[in-house]
Amino acid sequence: MTRLAILDLDGTLLDTLDDLTASVNAALAEVGLPPRERLEIERFVGEGVRNLLSRAVAPRLDLLEPALAAWWTHHRVHCLDHTRPFPGIPDLLTRSGRRLAVHTNKPGALARRILAGLGLLDRFAIVTGGDEAPRKPDPAGTLEIMRRLGARPADTIFIGDSPTDVRTARAAGVRLVAVTWGFRLEAELRGGERPGPPAAPKKGRSGKPTEPPGQRSAPDQPLDTTTDADRKALDKLLDQQLSEKPKR
Numbered sequence: 001m002t003r004l005a006i007l008d009l010d011g012t013l014l015d016t017l018d019d020l021t022a023s024v025n026a027a028l029a030e031v032g033l034p035p036r037e038r039l040e041i042e043r044f045v046g047e048g049v050r051n052l053l054s055r056a057v058a059p060r061l062d063l064l065e066p067a068l069a070a071w072w073t074h075h076r077v078h079c080l081d082h083t084r085p086f087p088g089i090p091d092l093l094t095r096s097g098r099r100l101a102v103h104t105n106k107p108g109a110l111a112r113r114i115l116a117g118l119g120l121l122d123r124f125a126i127v128t129g130g131d132e133a134p135r136k137p138d139p140a141g142t143l144e145i146m147r148r149l150g151a152r153p154a155d156t157i158f159i160g161d162s163p164t165d166v167r168t169a170r171a172a173g174v175r176l177v178a179v180t181w182g183f184r185l186e187a188e189l190r191g192g193e194r195p196g197p198p199a200a201p202k203k204g205r206s207g208k209p210t211e212p213p214g215q216r217s218a219p220d221q222p223l224d225t226t227t228d229a230d231r232k233a234l235d236k237l238l239d240q241q242l243s244e245k246p247k248r
Contacts, residue, residue: 002099004151006142006174008160009104009111010045011182013089014118017042018082023075024056030070031063042183046162048105048130079110080117086181093123098157101145105130105164125149137167142174163188 010016017038024044025035036044036056044055050064053071057063093100101124104111108129115121126145133141146156158169161182166189169176178189 002149002151002155003097004101004146004149004156005096005098006101006103006145006156006158008158008162008165009102009106009114011161012086012159012165012179013102013120014083014085014114016079016083016114017045017183019075019079020045020052022078022081023071024052026074027053027067027070028056031057031060031067033057033060033063033067045183046105046164048135049107075110079114083114083118085118085120090120093120099149099151100124101126101128101149103128103133103136103141103145103158103168105135108132136164137171139168139172142168142172146172146174161189 007013010020021036021038021041024041028035041052041056044052049071050068053067054061054064057067102111102115104127106129108127108131111129112121112127115124115127121127126148128141128145130136133144136142142158145151146153153173156172156174157177158165158172158174159177159179160166160169161179166176166178178186180186180189
């Protein structure tokens with residue numbers, strides 16, 4: 001029996017927001033658009049680079065392709081300037097009694113490069129990116145990780161910080177541990193909704209949401225959540241999920 005924990009990357013394992021914000025604003029400057037606020041960009045993260053940039057350039061979607069190219073040029077060089085694991089994460093991974101894997105919507109090669117640069121790559125049996133499997137919330141990547149590692153749904157947990165992760169875990173039929181030290185509020189995780197429109201659009205933008213908010217729905221399985229105040233108690237929160245030995 002394989003006991004498995006599959007983790008999201010951005011906002012769950014790693015605080016990547018400063019580097020993402022810098023690269024988005026470098027791309028916007030390259031195509032002649034004003035910068036976005038950090039809080040706006042935080043709301044855009046979670047469904048892949050293309051969606052991140054399409055939200056950032058909205059309503060000027062005609063600039064999406066050059067903005068994407070500029071984002072890649074900047075982020076390849078600067079993806080590790082400020083990115084760090086959240087406090088307590090490296091020690092938790094070291095002591096985990098489960099096999100560990102990552103399922104992220106970030107491109108796989110970039111995810112592995114960042115994890116390697118932080119000395120964390122060897123902690124994970126598999127790292128699957130959004131260009132290597134259908135993007136979350138499609139559960140195909142999670143299910144393939146489980147298949148390759150020989151883990152059953154009953155022996156697998158998914159740890160994430162976004163409504164996308166909530167929907168992925170539900171679709172895969174595995175238990176979710178939702179964390180709120182990342183990029184989303186607890187209310188969003190409980191509702192499993194997609195991000196709403198950004199706050200306070202910059203002057204000159206239409207102010208319209210890039211996509212309508214999703215319908216709220218009650219969780220159909222237990223949802224464990226944490227708060228920002230729980231970061232100091234990370235061991236108490238996740239250690240039982242990650243490290244407890246199977247009962248005999």
